[in-house]
Amino acid sequence: MKQLGKLEKIEDLRSIWKHEAKDFTPWLAEEENLSMLSEAIGIDIVLEEQESNVGEFSVDVFASEESTGRKIIIENQLEDTNHDQLGKIITYASGKDAEVIIWIVKRARDEHKQAIEWLNNHTDDQCAFFLIEIELWRIGKSEPAVKFNIVERPNDWAKSMKKSSSLTQGGAQKLDFWQQFIEYNQANNGIYAKSRPTSDAWIGKSIKGIPATNVNLVITKDNCRIEAYINSGNQEKNKSIFDALITQKDAIEQEYGSSLTWQRLDDKVTCRIYEDRPLSYINEDDRQAIFQFFCDATNRMLASFGHQAKLFKK
Template sequence: MDHGATFGTLVDVSIREAWSHEAHRFTPWLASNLDRLSALIGIPLELIGTETRVGSFSADILAKNSADDSIVLIENQLEASDHTHLGQIMTYLAGLSTHTMIWVAPNFRDEHLSAIRWLNEHTIDPFAFFAIRVRVLRIDNSPLAPLFEIIERPNNWDRQLAQQKRTAEGNLSELGQNRRQFWTHFCGKYPSYGTPDAASSRWSILPGTDAVVVQYLARDSVGVFVRPRRGGAMEDLAIELAPYLAALATSLAAPAGGQTSFLSQNLKIDTSNRENWDQMADWLDERVRAYQETFASVCTS
């Protein structure tokens, strides 16, 4: 007798079968797949960096909430939650001025869930704390599939997200509305840059360095420049770039700079004229790609 569809058996797989090492396997994979966490908790995440030093510790992943430019800390484990990670998380919150903390582990002890719950109940907006369980699943001989589940989150989180969105949209000035509309146009043409917002600038990581290339939108121009990653110092970046700066400036045809930024360039154009937006978007994308390729060639050779 035909009983219709054939079903497989869904089983949990050891998390170590998917990622054999926390720092070398799991952290890099998670940093490259932040969209999975974004979809789960409802905020757009952009990678800032991994293994960021805070005192004698290193934060696993730092990201940016591109809706408001706030810092998001992500700590990940391949073992059950422990007191060590909880203590490190509290250290990072102070050292990195973080608003949102996401703790990812295959299992959480009751006392650690209680700590996350207490933090959500006794801190004010914009602080938010998440405990997210990671599982690895398989159906018969299928490829492994990661699954993330929220175990603890702030009270009324969905309502908070909706209110934040309404407030942000309602409070936008004419300039802010123009920025959001342009970045929406830009990200629609070049989706790899992520989610549009109303900020005046966006940034992308430069390979081989602790620097980012910033794209900005002004009233009479668009431009790019290089600065340290969030939390970094211009003095430190100046030392890091010193051996390469002349070659970078020559290759990019940009002034070296060094007081408030490096390698700044701009395109003078009326940014309020929508007929110019394709040209602006193309110029910004071409410059970012040129900066990334040049830094990869010069600073990592």
Template sequence: ENLALLSDALDLDLQFEGKEVPVGGFSVDLLVTDANTGYKVIIENQLGVTNHDHLGKIITYAAGKEANILIWIVGKARDEHRQAVKWLNDKTDSEVGVFLIEMELWSIDGSKPAPKFNVVERPNSYAKEQKYEENLNITQKQQLDFWKGFREYASKKPEFSYYFTFQKVTPKYWYNLSIGSSDAHIRLTFSVQNKEISVGVYIRNNKSLAQAFEKQQSVLKNVIGGEFSRNEGAKDIVFATFRKIDCDDTKKWEDYFQWFCEAALKLRGYFKDFLGNLSKEE
């Protein structure tokens, strides 16, 4: 749950990999993956005021795990450490970034305290993205343009914007939408090679959930209006429905964006109900 809140605060899609993961004679607090980019992410928690020791740790852990994104969550950030993180972000390339975050615990009307993440420093994305985009190939540029167009279209749809937080646009063939669960998210795809798009549920490291969801396929077909296929990887399982398209005809892209929005909203509603019913059974 907290990982989903952190994802929203950073405009990432963080998926849990491991806790207290060994790095030489030490261990990183959390190792996760950004599902948008596939980048490894390390998270270091420090309850108090920042110090040199923890700054050194996150750099050491990042090197040991070859991480692209470093997240340092603290109680209070000293000015000198803010400057150090800013310097790191200014001097590194587009595939490396450091977040410095101050965390507070908020309780409303006596409810259970929940974390509030305040971003103090983040990667200098504008300058890095300009340099990054210059090195993309034709397919990557087309994918980036497509997802930029989708995000612009979807952001103008009130219902879609209400239920979904928009993630960072990347030149990958996929775009993920958080549904507030660390076990699953909605995945949209735009395949230039296969000339098709898809909407589906991406389930990571939870085969029992995938098996339960697979039993819903006949009902899901009626809800979404398309056949769903199962695609299984080493750690993940995707249930998706596909549609053939003309990738090069940009005039048709808006039609594809509309299909994404409608199908994703239906899928989100169905999957949230499915998770709720599943928890009641347990």
């Protein structure tokens, strides 16, 4: 009979990561490790900054949700939860205007489980608090493997019921549209198959390698639009990103397969590069055409702009 290995838990997390800020946070911020965390909690996490300033302090990881742009903070604690850290995550969430708060710990004490549960039950559907225990396992002398155990998470059913009961007619129509769009992606292996429906007028995907720029899908009563949307929060930075991209306008449009409208708004913070179609999400007969346009155009726009990431390498 073939010999089987014994699964062993590594109790001392600091035998692998000696220091939270110097060792664990850089490890977590690597794309493949953030992907593991994303898979565990069901949110596509895109890194914005490590050790991001909040006044005189700093949050371990500042990120965003790819499909909605919601801001995310991640605070790490390679020990048991405590009151001091709970207070810090609330402060950091406020300072970063975050809507997704992730607290990764060695062990969650009962009083802090209850605190996170209370926060999830008493905040609206835009806010999500996750309390996660991290474990390390190995078989024999193998490399350690990480496991994220979710201790507390939002009660999505309860929050969705709260949200649906308070939606305006327009919000309910948008929510229905995005639910159908995600189902279309699931049936056709589309890029939005794992996205969450929203009552907002847009969802999006970040463009890897281009700072502060997403590919957004936007719906209005009169048309639908796909856009490369630039919003760093700083007008001058937005303009510099836009100016760099417009030098490659011909190459981008040739690869995208269509001309685009390049819009730099001098009186506003954001810039956008877009294509629109006279199709309305309110019209059920238009929806399949919108779904096809959005899926096809997203793939082409992510590719055409993504190939210009070299412009932003330091």
